[in-house]
Amino acid sequence: MRRIKSKWTRPETLVHNYLKGRKIRHKMHPNVRGNPDILLKDTNVAIFIDGCFWHGCPIHFRMPKSNAKFWRKKIENNVMRDVRNTEALMDMGYKVVRIWEHQLSSASLRGVVVRLLDIS
Numbered sequence: 282m283r284r285i286k287s288k289w290t291r292p293e294t295l296v297h298n299y300l301k302g303r304k305i306r307h308k309m310h311p312n313v314r315g316n317p318d319i320l321l322k323d324t325n326v327a328i329f330i331d332g333c334f335w336h337g338c339p340i341h342f343r344m345p346k347s348n349a350k351f352w353r354k355k356i357e358n359n360v361m362r363d364v365r366n367t368e369a370l371m372d373m374g375y376k377v378v379r380i381w382e383h384q385l386s387s388a389s390l391r392g393v394v395v396r397l398l399d400i401s
Contacts, residue, residue, distance in 0.1 A: 292330045292385045293318050299390055314373065315366030327375045329366075332382045335359055341383055 288310050296319060300307050311320040317327035333341040337356045345352050367377045384393055
């Protein structure tokens with residue numbers, strides 16, 4: 282698991298390049314509680330890009346057959362932490378957006394970013 286990146290993953294890079302190309306001000310990996318992946322500075326929108334496996338996507342997540350007890354606990358803890366972080370950021374006045382990794386296909390990336398800008 283040491284090789285699993287936590288920052289600058291392919292989905293994060295896709296969104297970053299899209300925002301940067303359209304000159305939308307944002308901060309990657311800001312030092313804010315909950316560690317959002319992206320922060321839209323002008324509108325106080327915190328964006329999390331959740332991997333389908335690590336965050337238990339209801340569409341794509343499949344429990345591994347080996348060591349299932351470990352993985353079940355690991356994923357459940359990740360989901361509970363996501364809920365706590367979302368609530369804490371909302372209490373601090375941020376709008377929180379969670380994007381699943383599978384929503385960032387090349388065809389739907391523009392729609393996701395349009396949705397982000399509508400929220401702000």
